[in-house]
Amino acid sequence: MRNKAYCLVLWMLLMLLATTLLGDPDVVITQVTIPTTLPSTQPVVGMQTTVPTFQTEPVPVPTEPALPMISVEPEWAQFPPFDIDFELLSAFRTSSGFFSQDGFELRLQQNLLPLAAIGTLFSLNGATPTLLNFGADIEKVLSGDVNLSAIANSDFHFGHTVDNFGIGVFMKSDVDSLLFLPEWVAQTIAGKIPPANNVYDFSGSVIDIHVSAGIFAALKFDYFQVAGEIGMYTPILTSHFNTTANLVSNGAVYAGTATVDGLLYSSADLGALDLFTIPHTLLTSGGWKADLSVLIGKEKTLAGFSVSNIPITAAKLNYIAPWDLNFEASSLSATPTMTTTEKLIWTPAAHTYRIKTVIAGFVNVPFSEVGFFQLHGKWRPLSGTDIGGMLNFFITDGFSLMGDFTYNTSGFYDYSVGLGFYGEKTRTNIDIGIGSRRFFDYATLTSPRISISSSASY
Numbered sequence: 001m002r003n004k005a006y007c008l009v010l011w012m013l014l015m016l017l018a019t020t021l022l023g024d025p026d027v028v029i030t031q032v033t034i035p036t037t038l039p040s041t042q043p044v045v046g047m048q049t050t051v052p053t054f055q056t057e058p059v060p061v062p063t064e065p066a067l068p069m070i071s072v073e074p075e076w077a078q079f080p081p082f083d084i085d086f087e088l089l090s091a092f093r094t095s096s097g098f099f100s101q102d103g104f105e106l107r108l109q110q111n112l113l114p115l116a117a118i119g120t121l122f123s124l125n126g127a128t129p130t131l132l133n134f135g136a137d138i139e140k141v142l143s144g145d146v147n148l149s150a151i152a153n154s155d156f157h158f159g160h161t162v163d164n165f166g167i168g169v170f171m172k173s174d175v176d177s178l179l180f181l182p183e184w185v186a187q188t189i190a191g192k193i194p195p196a197n198n199v200y201d202f203s204g205s206v207i208d209i210h211v212s213a214g215i216f217a218a219l220k221f222d223y224f225q226v227a228g229e230i231g232m233y234t235p236i237l238t239s240h241f242n243t244t245a246n247l248v249s250n251g252a253v254y255a256g257t258a259t260v261d262g263l264l265y266s267s268a269d270l271g272a273l274d275l276f277t278i279p280h281t282l283l284t285s286g287g288w289k290a291d292l293s294v295l296i297g298k299e300k301t302l303a304g305f306s307v308s309n310i311p312i313t314a315a316k317l318n319y320i321a322p323w324d325l326n327f328e329a330s331s332l333s334a335t336p337t338m339t340t341t342e343k344l345i346w347t348p349a350a351h352t353y354r355i356k357t358v359i360a361g362f363v364n365v366p367f368s369e370v371g372f373f374q375l376h377g378k379w380r381p382l383s384g385t386d387i388g389g390m391l392n393f394f395i396t397d398g399f400s401l402m403g404d405f406t407y408n409t410s411g412f413y414d415y416s417v418g419l420g421f422y423g424e425k426t427r428t429n430i431d432i433g434i435g436s437r438r439f440f441d442y443a444t445l446t447s448p449r450i451s452i453s454s455s456a457s458y
Helices: 003-020 084-093 114-119 131-141 183-191 277-285
Strands: 098-110 145-162 166-177 178-179 198-204 207-220 224-249 254-265 287-296 303-311 317-328 337-340 347-353 359-366 373-381 384-395 401-408 414-421 426-436 445-457
Touching: 084 145, 084 207, 084 224, 084 287, 084 303, 084 445, 114 131, 114 445, 145 183, 145 207, 166 224, 178 198, 183 224, 183 254, 183 317, 198 445, 207 277, 207 384, 224 317, 254 347, 277 317, 277 359, 317 384, 337 373, 373 426, 384 414, 401 426, 414 445
Parallel strands: none
Antiparallel strands: 098 145, 098 445, 145 166, 145 178, 166 207, 198 224, 207 224, 224 254, 224 287, 254 317, 287 303, 303 359, 317 337, 317 347, 359 373, 373 384, 384 401, 401 414, 414 426, 426 445
C-alpha cells in the first residue's frame, strides 16, 4: 500500500510539471493540495485519494499604448477669450493657490503710410522727417479720410485662492486715441488734386492714456465666476483739440488750409519724468475707479462680459501744454507746407479728469470637444467699437491654434492668427495680426497688431 501511495504522489508531481510547462499560458496554478498519507481511520476500499484543487486567474494581456488624443475635459480647455480684459477670471478659474496673470495688447490703426515707411518716419539720414517726405508712400495706401489711432492696454494680477474665493493686487495701463484728417490733406501731400470742396470741423479729445493700481476679489460659483476690482487711477496724457479744415477746389485749381489748436493735459510734468513720478502722482492726485467682470459656464466658459474704468471720484490734471498744427496746400505751390509745435512746454494747471468707461463681452459656441467659435465685441470711447469672430482649435493637450477677424467702426478690418501653449500650471497665448482700410485689400494693409497673455499657478 505504501508503494502505491508513493507512485500516486510521483504521478501527480509529473502531471503538475507537465501542466506548468505545456499548459494554457492564460492559466496560472496558484494552489495545489496533495495528500502525502492515506487516512488510517477509514476502511480502505481499493484506493482513496484527495483530488488536487486548482485555482486559476487570467493573466493580464498587454495592450498597445493608445494614440495621443485630446482629453475629453482637459483642465485648460476653458475657451480663452480674445480680449485680455477677461484674463483675470480665466487665471482665477483654474487656480487653487497663488496665481499670477499678465497681458499686453498693441494695435496701430492708420491709413496714411505703408508698414515699410513707418519705421523711417522717425529717422531719415539722421534728420527728423515730416509727412511731406512720404508723398509717394501715401499715394500707395490712400483710402478715404485719414484715420490715425493707437490702442494699447496691459495688466498684471497677483493673487491667492482659498476654496472658491480669491484676492490680490493689480496694475493696469490703457491707451485709446483717434485723430481724423480730411482726405484732401493726404491727397495734396501725395501730389494729387482734390476733386471738390470740403469743410471739416472737430472738437474733442483725441488721446487718453492712464494707469491704475489697486486690489481685486473674485468668487467661483457652479455656473459662473465674478471679479471686482477697485483702485486708484491717474491720467498720464489726455487732450482737447479743435480742428478745422477748409478746401476750395474745382478739380483743377485748389487752395486749402487745416489747423489744429490742441491742449494736452497730464497729472505729471512729462518733461521731467523719473522712476517715482508716476507712483507719486497716482497716490497724491489720483481718482478712484472700479472694474467688474463675469464669466458664465460650468465646465467650459460659454460667455462673459466686463465693465471697466467705472469712475468713482475724479483725478487731478496738474499740468498743461499747447500743441498746434498748421497745414496749407495750393495748386499755386509745388508742395504743401506744414508746421507743428516743436517742443512741448508743460506749465502748472488745475483741472480734473474722469476716467472713461470701457465695455466688452463675448459668447462662445463649442462645436466639438476641441474647438469653438467666439463672437466678441468691445466699445472704447475714442477709437470706437470692435466686432469680431474667432475660431480656436485645441490641437493636443498643450497646444492650440486661433484665427480671428475683427471690424472696427472707425473703418478698419483686422486679421489675426495666434498660438496657445498650455502646461500643467501655465498658459500662454500669442497672436499677431494686420489691418486694412478696405476689406481684404492687400494694398491697404497698414495697421499692425500684437497681443500676448499668460498666467501661472503656484
